[in-house]
Amino acid sequence: MTRVLSLFAFLLPFTFSWALYDTFDGAKLALLYVVVFVVLLFVARKILSEKTLILRWTGLEIPLLLFAGVAGISTLQSIDPEVSVGGIYRVYTFGLLPMLAMMGLFAWSVQMDRSRVRAQLVWAIILAGAGVGAYAWMQYQGLEPFEAMPRVEGGRPWASVGNPIYLGTVCMLALLVTVFEWLERRRWHALYGFCVLAQITGLFLSLSRSAWVGMLAGLLVGLLMRRRPSFKALMVVVGFVGLLFLLPITRTRVLSIVQPGEASNTARIEGWKGALHIWRDHPVWGTGPDTFLLAFRPYRTAAYLKSGGLSVTQAHAHNDTLQVVSTMGALGLGAWILILLVLARSLRGAPPLLVACAAALFVHNQFNFSSLTTTAWMALLFGVWLPVRERTIRTRAAYAVMAVGMALGLVWFVTPRLRADYEFRQTHIAKAIEQPVQALVHVREAVRLFPGQETYLMEQGNIARTLALNAPEGSLRQDLLLEAWQSAETAARLHPHNPDAWNNLGVVAMWRIQIGKDLSVRPQARQAFEKAIALDPVFVDAWANLAKWHHEAGDIPSELKTWQHVLRLNPAHPMAHQVLHAL
Numbered sequence: 001m002t003r004v005l006s007l008f009a010f011l012l013p014f015t016f017s018w019a020l021y022d023t024f025d026g027a028k029l030a031l032l033y034v035v036v037f038v039v040l041l042f043v044a045r046k047i048l049s050e051k052t053l054i055l056r057w058t059g060l061e062i063p064l065l066l067f068a069g070v071a072g073i074s075t076l077q078s079i080d081p082e083v084s085v086g087g088i089y090r091v092y093t094f095g096l097l098p099m100l101a102m103m104g105l106f107a108w109s110v111q112m113d114r115s116r117v118r119a120q121l122v123w124a125i126i127l128a129g130a131g132v133g134a135y136a137w138m139q140y141q142g143l144e145p146f147e148a149m150p151r152v153e154g155g156r157p158w159a160s161v162g163n164p165i166y167l168g169t170v171c172m173l174a175l176l177v178t179v180f181e182w183l184e185r186r187r188w189h190a191l192y193g194f195c196v197l198a199q200i201t202g203l204f205l206s207l208s209r210s211a212w213v214g215m216l217a218g219l220l221v222g223l224l225m226r227r228r229p230s231f232k233a234l235m236v237v238v239g240f241v242g243l244l245f246l247l248p249i250t251r252t253r254v255l256s257i258v259q260p261g262e263a264s265n266t267a268r269i270e271g272w273k274g275a276l277h278i279w280r281d282h283p284v285w286g287t288g289p290d291t292f293l294l295a296f297r298p299y300r301t302a303a304y305l306k307s308g309g310l311s312v313t314q315a316h317a318h319n320d321t322l323q324v325v326s327t328m329g330a331l332g333l334g335a336w337i338l339i340l341l342v343l344a345r346s347l348r349g350a351p352p353l354l355v356a357c358a359a360a361l362f363v364h365n366q367f368n369f370s371s372l373t374t375t376a377w378m379a380l381l382f383g384v385w386l387p388v389r390e391r392t393i394r395t396r397a398a399y400a401v402m403a404v405g406m407a408l409g410l411v412w413f414v415t416p417r418l419r420a421d422y423e424f425r426q427t428h429i430a431k432a433i434e435q436p437v438q439a440l441v442h443v444r445e446a447v448r449l450f451p452g453q454e455t456y457l458m459e460q461g462n463i464a465r466t467l468a469l470n471a472p473e474g475s476l477r478q479d480l481l482l483e484a485w486q487s488a489e490t491a492a493r494l495h496p497h498n499p500d501a502w503n504n505l506g507v508v509a510m511w512r513i514q515i516g517k518d519l520s521v522r523p524q525a526r527q528a529f530e531k532a533i534a535l536d537p538v539f540v541d542a543w544a545n546l547a548k549w550h551h552e553a554g555d556i557p558s559e560l561k562t563w564q565h566v567l568r569l570n571p572a573h574p575m576a577h578q579v580l581h582a583l
Helices: 002-015 026-048 061-074 082-085 096-108 114-140 164-185 192-203 208-225 231-246 246-256 263-281 302-308 320-349 353-366 372-385 397-432 434-450 455-471 475-494 498-512 521-535 540-553 554-571 576-583
Strands: 051-057 389-394
Touching: 002 026, 002 114, 002 372, 026 231, 026 320, 026 372, 051 554, 061 082, 061 096, 061 353, 082 096, 082 208, 082 320, 096 372, 096 498, 114 192, 164 192, 164 353, 164 372, 192 231, 192 246, 208 231, 208 246, 231 246, 246 263, 246 455, 263 302, 263 320, 353 434, 397 434, 434 455, 455 475, 455 498, 455 521, 455 554, 475 498, 498 521, 498 540, 521 540, 540 554, 540 576, 554 576
Parallel strands: none
Antiparallel strands: 051 389
16 A cells, blocks of 8 residues: 555646546546545455554644544535535635545555655655656647647646646645755765756746745755754755846746735735635634635725736635634634644654655745645655554454445545536537537536536536527527526525626526516516625626616616726726716
8 A cells, every 4th residue: 555655646746637627636636535535445454354453643633633523513604515515616625525535645644654655755756746847847848748738838837737836836845855855865866866957947937936935944944953954955045045036037026025016915915814804704613614715705805806807816815824714713723723733743853854845835835825736745744754653452343334434425425526527528628619509418417417516507507598599589598598597596596605606697687688588587687796796896797797787777877877886996897988988
């Protein structure tokens, strides 16, 4: 099983699948769940085959169980339980089930033969980081090997991890592991040189300032932990900082860290303020794990729109502590602080490599969000390096039954979601080749397999509406409009705190009025737009749609006032200018 662990650590950042619509994180999450499934079956087999077991623990287990318990109760209180269980679509890391899977990885790695697994794990991370960095360089140079991958020549690459921020964190951790492995072994060979070059290339090309700051923090903390600081270690720090300021591609980005008016800095600060407002309104249990995308909408400000963009909403607080306190409340914060305190005590006797990686990721995660890859890597590194105590316990068959039950439950939960995402990919392929009927068939299957996914429901409504526009008047058109309406109603019912779902419901109601001549849904259209605005007061599209509703209803004075408000939110809104100029 030690080889499974190392192979998983190596393959995780490279795992992506064009068969899934969620090409990057969905495939990585699937690999994580497969590994956890195998581990659970292995644990069950080991329990049944041995009369006694040697159980190792680090001291983190109790705080982690407390955190998981708070997360579970917070999920029951969540503003969107579906999101809280599986994680926000195409991000996932902070949902209840992904967090439990990471805890399972940690618990499994603690029980491994440490003398065998450490070297394998270290080299898996070193080589994986080098591969990701080399791929990023290829993308930057326009040498993309995959035809389906969007081209980013000269821009910010994402390699095989799907996001420049993820690219930065992966290369940051891999580079730290490489540097401290080299410092401890005190010998150099060509493979170190290639890996360092590839990793630092990916780190710099990511233009992720949080990864750069995290890298510097990791170097400094890790070097302070070494018993004999050396001149070459100091040169590593000086060389890293010097490159950041000397290279044109990084210099401007580094200097922007201290510019308070810089767009991403402003957006991040507004996001932090929003997180505190969420906590104020949900003090005990928060809004539910990984619901920040929805919970933040009522607290978006004009300053945030100006810096982040009209259509941008943060899926994470860009600060782990604020993420926890806003989505899991004061009790979640207490459990989180307990984890940090126990971890800090455990790291006092840990090797510099582990301390450096922990410090780097902690600092990075105060300004950005972590990825599935780096979270899993740290779970494994903690598991194989933190000091442990041992205890012999007598096995019981009930534990084996529990492990098998959890494994089967994982399959039951995950399999339909992967199949649904596959069908959703086929939906977009069919749309691309202008086969809307086939696209509707595929998206219906995706909704059947995963009825709680709002993205699928909205796409079903859009395709049904498109077909209704081209259908002759009669029962077929009405049936398609009704299908669009039902999908929009389902999305709003299952995700009542999502302003996009309510705005979409209002849009579908307007289709029924304009295309289907069904005036009975006019009040529902207005209510849906007003609900969307109540959930997000600066939702420009919802305000614009409400203005269209006033026009449809013949209320011209209200239409003018609403378009004027749209212009205050978005001074460049073309339709608002057009209508106000005409009137």
